[in-house]
Amino acid sequence: MVVLYGLGRVAIVVDVARGEATTVVVVGAGVAGLTVANLLHRNGIGCVVLERHSRARVERRQRAGVLDFAAEQVYLRSGLGDRLLSGAPRSGLLEFRVDGVPRLFDADLHTDGRAGRLIPQQLLVRRLVSTLLDNGGEVRFSAADVALHDVDGARPHVTYRDPDGVAHRLDADYVAGCDGFHGVSRARIPPEVLTTYRHSDDVGWFTVLADSPPPRHPLLAINRHGFAAHFGRGPGASRFYLQCPPGDDLGSWTDERVWRQLRLRLADDGLPDGPIVDKAVVDARSFVVDPMSHGRLFLVGDAAHIVPPMGGKGMNLAIADADVLARALTAAVRDGDDGRLREYSPTCLRRVWNDQEFSRWMTEMVFHGADETTAGPFRRQLARSRIDRLFTSSAAARAFAELMAGTA
Template sequence: MTVDVWELTDPPEATTVVVIGAGPAGLTVANLLRRSGIDCVVLERQSRAYVGQRQRAGIVETRAVRMFESWGLADRVLGGVPSEGILEFRVDGERHLVRDYDHDGSAGPPARICPQQVLVQKLIAAYLEDGGDLRFEAADVSLHDLTGDRPTVRYRAADGTPRSLTCSFVAGCDGDHGISRAAVPAGALTAHAYDHGIGWLTVLADAPPPAHPLFAVSEHGFAAHFPRGPHSSRFYLQCPPDDDPGAWPDTRVRDALRTRLADPALPFGPITDREVFRLRSLVHDPLRYGRLFLVGDAAHIVSPMGGKGMNLALYGADLFARAVRDVVRNDDETALRDYSRRCLRRVWNDQEFSDWLTRTLHDAGDDTLHGPFRRNLARARLDRLFTSPAAGRAFAELMTGVEPD
């Protein structure tokens, strides 16, 4: 006779929200709920050390900074330094500086150059300092009764003990390959997927950061250079989507960057990480199944151009936390019912901007993929960005993320 191991555990614990995943989305949800006096438990399958060192995006846009300020958390969780609000576009070696921030102050606070691992570390510290319940190394997580009044979340604790939690809501913040979205029955969500047909070699190196985040366009292909700390840089090189990172030894990476960035003397130190990935976009609709709400990469993937992925996760976390607060405090489910629609409006807006920027900067360089006609169209868009104040303001509005909700 087979015995269900879950029947051998103590009665389930009860909480209001179970948050699956301790990335930027999950930790922001947890901190905002904690600030609202709403109890929650965060389950993360990795260790705290692993979560705190994951290298990802590095810009917290103006809208997200303003959000953290509104919750009284900005000083506690936003490391890094304020962005100067300037991007450099280097076209065939010619420099063009473009503002990505409204410097008259009407847009709100400046964006922050804050690597994701710094934000995550500070979000963890803030949550635990405020008495939050964060459980690392939670294995075999599974979701049950999502369409009922009290879903159940089962998992194994770090010591192997089976545990279970009942809750009012589940926040699925565990990424594109997590268990949250996998728990949704087939056909309940529609996936809108798009492959951009572009690959990037991404390299983390011990090299001085640029004066400004830098995009470079030339006949040799796209390249970019971004700060990742006072002595560290993230570089990107356009490559075939199925390229092998092993085909890019240090010397080839260095030479390609110096050529594409039009900087023959570019300082370049040891490479600490390299990988090739495809630029792709994905949107799920709706972002809710029963009492499960998808937040961040579990809900959508955005091409990295424009730095919208993490910022969309923070936006969704804010919407979800406020909606739950309305239910708990006022028994008002209006915002909860509207969560998916409001999130998706922002998601599609940012997807369009990211796609526009991706096409523009890749089509404007190497024309072997789409030919000279598309190349000249892309160059015209860049020229308009560099010369038209109206185009510059529209670009800044989209970059800062402060366009009307």
């Protein structure tokens, strides 16, 4: 609301935020925020989701594509599985192609069928959005200038501007910060409160999304030319990964170079190409903050932690956080029991560090096993022995499969 006070020839303009109230404000409409909101809504807890991007952009963003067994169970327990996971195949088979020789790892065999599913993240996001809206939930897209206030007080509030530039204020009991690494939520926690852990590898990922046929099984290729991977992103799309120097020049990766390197590293001269629709260079980095909460603000997913892409744990950790938080908020709102909220951060961080270790272990295995220049001959041989052990030791295979499934 804009109020004009006339004082003679002078007009004083006061921009007054329109006030509303809800139980939980969820900042961010990625997998983390939408999962929190859907779970809360199913439990009868009022919430509003604020997202700075448009709905079209949110639903097009390409990210992960592997949902582990533990994350799948979150949706099944809540009664959302039929709608969210329809048509998503199991992902129990993983091909390691070492120096052109294929070896198929069967995770189902070592986890009693508790493998995950293959589902493109943008498809999961679209289903989460439509499920929430169809059930009467609320997502406010294109919310600009989102700011969090009084998160360490008894009654926090969030301000933002709608697409017409009108200022709004949402009073709440709690705020879920699900707006990613670059979002505004984590910045509201005083630096002296946080312990921040960072680690960067001496390798990077060059990622490519292409309109080309997916592989029969997720594929990891290790050879002297460097690491490469090939994953499906739907019936006619593929996500490829290529090992590269950290901070590599994106412009140097022409389409012709991409396909040449993929065929070389995947040891597949007949790999069909297709239009490349997205390219990016991502450093393999790790990031964790402790604690994941402050006052009535709770960080979820990438706002609190980043894991290397290898292992596919980023999206799954976000879902795990969302499940823990939704249960804790439900107990606090329904039963007046805030014990789970006090334990939210240590509960989540136990899994975060477990998956950090797994992602780091797997990253070193495939990168060091491929590139002797980066790793050196000794570490290269160590990495290759790790791969070999997956196929020669049932105990090692079971441990690896359970970590993949999110059950270890």
